[in-house]
Amino acid sequence: MTNNELSRQVAGISQLSLAAALDQSVDCVKVIGLDGTVAYVNPNGLCAMEIDAPSDVLGKQWETLWPEAGRPHIASGFATAQAGGVSRFRAHCPTAKGNSRWWDVSVSALRDDTGKLISYLAVSRDVTDAELSRQVLETATRELHHRLRNTYTMISSLIRGFARGDAHNDAFAGQMAERLIAMGRAQALFTSLEVPCSLVELIDALVLPFGSAFCPVATDQVRDMPIARALADTIALVVGELAVNSSKHGAIAHGGAITLSSEDQDGDIVITWHEISNRPVQATSRDGGQGLNLINRIVRLREGAIDLDWQPDGLTARLRFKGGAAA
Incomplete structure (x- = not known):
């Protein structure tokens, strides 16, 4: 169904039917005028906000019904709706009787047949x-x-x-x-x-303590970006395992240098571990060793990929995650 077909179907619904649908919604549904005043609140919304009568809120500025901390969301929501978007936010607002409530709120535009903005639709859900x-x-x-x-x-x-x-x-x-x-x-x-953490701070915390004059560890090529908790845990496990492996068999144990870098490739985050050891690589795996197998399993669980490129004097490991940076 095209947008035009959907619009024609909606236009065919009587105003009485639309009003009945709004009245039956379990969410708090409000129509806000262009001047910011409340023009309509559905019955369930009045109940959720513990408002005794519609007259207690109709005609009042919507933002004045919110605590000071929540009011910037209102202005931002109107601006987003005017631009054709839908604003969503979560904020605290007590009921009319003073009971604490948290709300998930969406604000969108209501337009006439010509596309002219006529009011705003605000939907709040008690969360x-x-x-x-x-x-x-x-x-x-x-x-x-x-x-x-x-x-x-x-x-x-x-x-x-x-x-x-x-x-x-x-x-x-x-x-x-x-x-x-x-x-x-x-x-x-x-x-x-x-709240996400900084990739630079995470990498520095994980690897800089391993650095020494015997084996410098450089992280200045790590590009900072916000990393979500789940992905950061995975990065910590993988980078930590590479560091432990190096401290047993590689540059940290026998001298050399380690460089870490990162970049954004088409929305994916790519982290590179480049290690050069003073002692030639003796083996790329060992009987009973679980470390590299663990890394591969962890990365696959996060829908990522890791490429281990062994050289005679070290290792280059490239770690890639789709859409790695936090929004």
Whole structure:
């Protein structure tokens, strides 16, 4: 069905039928005039907002019904609708009786047959339960991150304590402690389940502690972009595994250099790990080794791809994810 055919069908529906459909909607449906005043609210909307009578809101500025923090969304919503788009936002607004509510709101334009803007349609859905559940989960996640960082610190202290007095073990303990601290820093980048983190900050936290004069690690070619939590976890696992592999068999263990870079290729994020070791590569796999197999499984689960290009003196690993950057 074309848009014109759909428009003709909608035009054939009586105003009475349209009004009945709006009245039966479970969402809070409002028609807002061009001057920003409320021209219509459906009965379920009045109930959801705990408004006793339509006269309590009709003719009032819609933005004045919102707390100060939510009002910029209203102006932005009108501007988006005027330009032909649909604005969506989530904000807090108590009911008329003062009860706390969270709303998912969409604002779009209503136009006449000539395309002239005549009013705005605002649809609000009560998402209080979902928002409160999200906040509880986010608080619990922050607490888990805090405890995890404390655990890393405790393990680092224990490792250093057990190794004290043995020069060989003490050096190893110092290296392990640095890696545990790096893992803690990577976790600290996420203060929210939804807010993305910086790719540069993530990569730096993961690999810079491995760098030394013996094996410099360069990240200045990493292009910064926001990375969603799920993808960042995958990147952390893969880059972490490459670093561990290098610390056992490659440049970190035997000297050399590591360079990381990233770029946006047609909307995909591509991360490159380039490693040159002072010792020639002895083997690209070993019996019982699970690391590289783990990397491949992790990347496939994220609908990504990884290419491992082994050279006589090192490795170039290219990691690609579709639509990697967070919106």
